[in-house]
Amino acid sequence: MTKQQANWSPYDNNGGSCVAIAGADYCVIAADTRMSTGYSILTREYSKICKLADKSVMASSGFQADVKALQKLLAARHLIYQHQHNKQMSCPAMAQLLSNTLYYKRFFPYYSFNVLGGLDNEGKGCVFTYDAVGSYERVGYSSQGSGSTLIMPFLDNQLKSPSPLLLPAQDAVTPLSEAEAVDLVKTVFASATERDIYTGDKLEIVILNADGIRREYMELRKD
Template identity: 40%
Template sequence: MSAMFSQNPVMNGPNYSFSEAPTTANGNFREHRFNPYSDNGGSTLAIAGHDFVVVAGDTRHTSGYSINTRMSPKVFKIGGTTSSQEDARIVLSVVGFMADGEALKDRLDAVCKMYQYRHGKPITVKACAQRLATILYGKRFFPYYSHAILGGLDEDGTGAVYSYDPVGSYEREQCRAGGAAGSLIMPFLDNQVNFKNQFVPGSGEGHALQERKVVPLSRHEVLNLVKDAFDGAVERHIEVGDGLQMMIITKDGVEEILVPLKKD
């Protein structure tokens, strides 16, 4: 019986020891690695208006150079009381590893539903943003490999957009883009939404130039910007394309629009 637990390789067969790690033919140590993550491509963005929010994402799902599906939504309604989420007022977009994104979406949705049942009122977008940060931070040692953006209307009806890193750090912004083409879309949004590097023509030279006054964009202007942003992204990035899913949050509810993008 003692031979079963013996460390003697003669009596108990070959044993593994970290002091005698397996090596390759040329004498180098063989590396063991477990990587549970994958990047499934796609991009998302959100823009906050005076009394609305637009959250959008493409529908392409990739693994490297392979397209797994052309219809993988990345924008979801959160906290509704029905299976169709028709009464939801908060929208979450996730991009990156879609298995983690789906898990994060389901968990936040469950939290918002429990809040509704316990308190008899919908959760506010500010409270939901804080709760999402807590969920992400609770998984910081094995984080959700996902870039999340939360959108909704705050208590006074103003559009609110919150962006996150994978471990829960977040901030409220006027606009944010993320995902595979985030670095392509964000400079465009900085210029067109945040009015960076926009000056009044003929107002001077060099530092004397007057910056253009920041004015709220209309819903029509924002929708056109979103479409232009993704039209540009699909021309330069193979992991973005197929369809554009847009959700517009207003005091009347959430409207969903789906328009085609390039499929090559």
């Protein structure tokens, strides 16, 4: 039994993997479409990516009832914000809202592990990574889910995000072009699918840039 199989939880009826990469003028968010419980695949066509605003997209792994409840709550609070301010939330504002929402439930937390990606007010790509109780950080790239232990070393090797302790501070965005980032995401998922039983079937990729949002798909292993 592999490490990924041994760590299975009865609440983790999704598993899978999510990845986000921020660039100078784009953000790439990707997730596989397999939902499974243990060795049982419930569906091969489940999207783990949710559009929260025009410039904010969230990918989530974990217990799907909690993920759906979290998405509905964020959508409701974003609607209230739009009525009050007559504009949509920026991605950094949405990141703070998600952190507050998770922290509010810290004593009975949402069993969801999220990455939030989008464009900030300057048009730069931004990625925020979270734990289950709302602690978050703006990074150049991140991964969550059962395959993250396989994906993050690969991304670290390829992208080498600068330390936040460097002075003067350096941008967290990655040096890759948009096409290179998409190719890297496809490569890491093809690799993770070979080792993680909860990741597979199909890869959904969402690309945000100044022109808007577009989606791409790639087939993954189905066994």
